[in-house]
Amino acid sequence: MKAPDFDYCRPGTLAEALSLLAGADGEAQPLAGGQSLMPMMNFRVAAPEILVDLAGIPELRGIARQGDMLRIGAMTTYRELQDDPALQAVPLIAMALPHIAHDAVRNRGTIGGSLALADAAAEMPALMMTLNAVIELAGPDGPREVPATEFFLGYYETACEPDELLVAVRVPVAQPGEVFGFHELVQRHGDYAMAGVAIRATGVAPIAGLAVGFFGVSDRALRVPAFEEALTGTDGSEAAIAAALPKLDAIEFEGDTKISAETRRHYAGVALKRALKEMLA
Amino acid sequence: MTRDARITLTVNGEEISAVVAVRTNLVDFLRHDVGLTGSHVGCEHGVCGACTLELNGKAVRGCLTLAVQADGGTVTTVEGLADSGRSDALRAAFTRRNALQCGFCTPGMLASALSYIERGGSDDRQAIRDHISGNYCRCTGYQSVVDAISDVIREGDGA
Numbered sequence: 375m376k377a378p379d380f381d382y383c384r385p386g387t388l389a390e391a392l393s394l395l396a397g398a399d400g401e402a403q404p405l406a407g408g409q410s411l412m413p414m415m416n417f418r419v420a421a422p423e424i425l426v427d428l429a430g431i432p433e434l435r436g437i438a439r440q441g442d443m444l445r446i447g448a449m450t451t452y453r454e455l456q457d458d459p460a461l462q463a464v465p466l467i468a469m470a471l472p473h474i475a476h477d478a479v480r481n482r483g484t485i486g487g488s489l490a491l492a493d494a495a496a497e498m499p500a501l502m503m504t505l506n507a508v509i510e511l512a513g514p515d516g517p518r519e520v521p522a523t524e525f526f527l528g529y530y531e532t533a534c535e536p537d538e539l540l541v542a543v544r545v546p547v548a549q550p551g552e553v554f555g556f557h558e559l560v561q562r563h564g565d566y567a568m569a570g571v572a573i574r575a576t577g578v579a580p581i582a583g584l585a586v587g588f589f590g591v592s593d594r595a596l597r598v599p600a601f602e603e604a605l606t607g608t609d610g611s612e613a614a615i616a617a618a619l620p621k622l623d624a625i626e627f628e629g630d631t632k633i634s635a636e637t638r639r640h641y642a643g644v645a646l647k648r649a650l651k652e653m654l655a
Numbered sequence: 656m657t658r659d660a661r662i663t664l665t666v667n668g669e670e671i672s673a674v675v676a677v678r679t680n681l682v683d684f685l686r687h688d689v690g691l692t693g694s695h696v697g698c699e700h701g702v703c704g705a706c707t708l709e710l711n712g713k714a715v716r717g718c719l720t721l722a723v724q725a726d727g728g729t730v731t732t733v734e735g736l737a738d739s740g741r742s743d744a745l746r747a748a749f750t751r752r753n754a755l756q757c758g759f760c761t762p763g764m765l766a767s768a769l770s771y772i773e774r775g776g777s778d779d780r781q782a783i784r785d786h787i788s789g790n791y792c793r794c795t796g797y798q799s800v801v802d803a804i805s806d807v808i809r810e811g812d813g814a
Contacts (some may be wrong), residue, residue, distance in 0.1 A: 412699035476789025
């Protein structure tokens with residue numbers, strides 16, 4: 375279908391965009407790359423009164439190294455990330471990017487758009503949680519920061535208020551000895567995952583400093599501390615994974631028209647085993 | 656704020672200025688207002704790839720881009736790719752390899768494939784498949800499409 379009618383504006387500064395949001399009484403929807411919002415509008419599951427196109431705001435662009443962090447502007451496209459040599463400092467994102475949608479979508483889809491939308495099956499929220507990234511917001515009361523691990527609250531629900539904008543994300547760069555893993559199960563390369571996992575560890579023999587982010591399993595991207603603890607200190611063998619998997623009971627696995635919650639739970643385990651095996655190889 | 660906007664953009668080398676409803680997507684604008692019906696409209700939610708075209712040198716989904724977002728930009732459709740000769744080798748390979756039957760996916764398939772070839776994509780069949788995974792074809796089973804793209808890369812005259 376086609377999108378329902380709406381008003382459109384394209385502010386040239388962050389301040390102007392924030393004042394438009396503040397004056398819209400919750401009726402305005404920021405437009406980033408549009409690669410998720412436009413399908414939702416065409417399906418008419420989203421019908422914002424006003425679209426605030428963020429494409430003309432310089433403050434939302436750019437990738438910059440700041441000490442041990444890589445600061446990525448919200449309007450940075452997946453394609454810009456793929457093409458930027460600075461991304462080599464964050465190998466987990468580089469590993470995941472080819473799996474995020476398709477070339478033509480990556481050319482317009484943005485990191486900030488994905489994080490602000492918080493689709494439960496999207497890769498970027500889980501990556502940011504696994505990397506302990508920090509999300510920068512701007513609002514009428516000024517800027518504030520939220521750890522990625524506290525940002526995602528439920529289906530399409532985040533800590534970002536309707537009058538706030540996601541400005542950037544700061545991602546810790548990889549430290550010497552750190553290793554990463556990524557795997558997702560999809561029906562077609564580039565589709566939303568039926569279950570996926572991102573892994574970071576500061577050591578592998580035995581596994582140390584482990585972070586595991588799951589996506590496509592429940593109502594949001596999530597980490598399970600008890601599961602991470604159960605695998606930490608082990609050799610990551612099949613037996614160690616089998617012993618840790620019951621800790622995923624903490625996840626409320628969701629079923630949908632494609633697969634049941636039970637199958638999804640199984641897939642999460644499969645994705646984890648594959649990602650870990652490749653990481654430890 | 657506005658529900659209609661004047662946009663000016665370059666389409667296949669020609670400057671075009673028009674007033675559009677802001678809800679109009681780029682591929683509908685090109686088909687209905689500009690009369691370029693080469694780009695096809697399939698699913699209208701970014702999944703099938705039939706509307707893939709080039710905006711500012713990059714392949715994009717015409718159904719997930721508003722015409723107003725292309726204001727000031729440069730658009731190349733499948734017609735423009737043919738007129739400039741950029742898609743000659745690929746079109747010849749598609750014909751030679753029977754890489755289409757009904758032809759509905761072909762404009763998007765050509766735009767996607769050309770973006771892969773021109774960026775120096777390898778002739779590895781899995782890599783080609785991964786790249787065109789965003790373009791549905793219900794006729795060929797993709798074998799012949801991969802054959803055609805692979806041919807152009809090996810011949811080295813695609814770009």
